Amino acid sequence: xxxxxxxxxxxxxxxxxxxxxxxxxxxxxxxxxxxxxxxxxxxxxxxxxxxxxxxxxxxxxxxxxxxxxxxxxxxxxxxxxxxxxxxxxxxxxxxxxxxxxxxxxxxxxxxxxx
Amino acid sequence: xxxxxxxxxxxxxxxxxxxxxxxxxxxxxxxxxxxxxxxxxxxxxxxxxxxxxxxxxxxxxxxxxxxxxxxxxxxxxxxxxxxxxxxxxxxxxxxxxxxxxxxxxxxxxxxxxx
Numbered sequence: 001x002x003x004x005x006x007x008x009x010x011x012x013x014x015x016x017x018x019x020x021x022x023x024x025x026x027x028x029x030x031x032x033x034x035x036x037x038x039x040x041x042x043x044x045x046x047x048x049x050x051x052x053x054x055x056x057x058x059x060x061x062x063x064x065x066x067x068x069x070x071x072x073x074x075x076x077x078x079x080x081x082x083x084x085x086x087x088x089x090x091x092x093x094x095x096x097x098x099x100x101x102x103x104x105x106x107x108x109x110x111x112x113x114x
Numbered sequence: 115x116x117x118x119x120x121x122x123x124x125x126x127x128x129x130x131x132x133x134x135x136x137x138x139x140x141x142x143x144x145x146x147x148x149x150x151x152x153x154x155x156x157x158x159x160x161x162x163x164x165x166x167x168x169x170x171x172x173x174x175x176x177x178x179x180x181x182x183x184x185x186x187x188x189x190x191x192x193x194x195x196x197x198x199x200x201x202x203x204x205x206x207x208x209x210x211x212x213x214x215x216x217x218x219x220x221x222x223x224x225x226x227x228x
Contacts, residue, residue: 036219043118043205043219044157090157099162099170100209101147102217106156 002027002093004105012111015083021076021108023065023091031093033074034102035065038088047089050074061085086112116140118220120206126226127196135191135223137206143218144211146189148181150174150202151222157205163189196227 003026013019025031035047048059055067065076074091091105119138127133139146148160161171163181180192189208193200203224207217 041221043221044207045219046216049216092157099145099147099164100217101159101162101170102149102157103159104149104157 002103004091004093006091006105006108008108010109013081014113016080018079019081021089023074025072025093029095031095034092035076036090081112083112118206118208118218120220120223124224129227130195133193133196135204137189137220138187139189139208143208145209147207148191149205152202198227201227
């Protein structure tokens with residue numbers, strides 16, 4: 001079985017500061033990794049995904065994430081955040097099977113302050 | 115840009131009543147999903163649907179739940195006899211069908227069971 005851990009339930013940060021949202025996963029088989037963002041009163045939007053190849057993945061809105069197989073981590077980073085980045089961020093994994101269902105972490109609320 | 119839509123945005127029902135949550139996936143997508151998020155908890159996979167049948171379901175998806183694609187455009191989740199613990203946000207998602215294509219999520223339906 002797979003599981004995803006997001007240790008930080010909330011991360012407060014000042015505008016234009018860098019941020020890292022942590023994600024660790026557990027799986028006995030190879031998985032694919034995703035970060036989704038949820039803005040208030042909206043659905044989940046894909047930020048980026050890692051399938052294979054380069055371990056550094058770039059996504060939308062200036063976000064990037066690095067896959068670290070030895071540490072089973074997929075941390076999300078942004079060098080300079082904006083007020084508009086305030087949202088809930090979800091890390092998720094999927095294994096190659098017939099349905100590609102997503103298994104989510106508990107989410108991290110990023111709160112950007114002016 | 116095509117998007118997944120869900121109706122209603124908020125549904126209030128009495129315990130024991132049947133509810134139907136509706137989703138309109140992106141038109142050329144072939145794989146469909148329902149997830150739910152109980153307040154303060156993780157987003158959880160419920161069921162996946164492909165080629166007019168369930169391809170995978172979770173332990174949560176018991177006999178009280180059913181899914182249907184009645185007319186080639188709508189994708190519905192029915193809960194036959196709602197329980198208090200069914201109160202949650204329900205998300206529909208769809209995927210085009212290419213190898214590990216992105217799952218696109220709707221804005222969700224908040225179900226409140228009284």
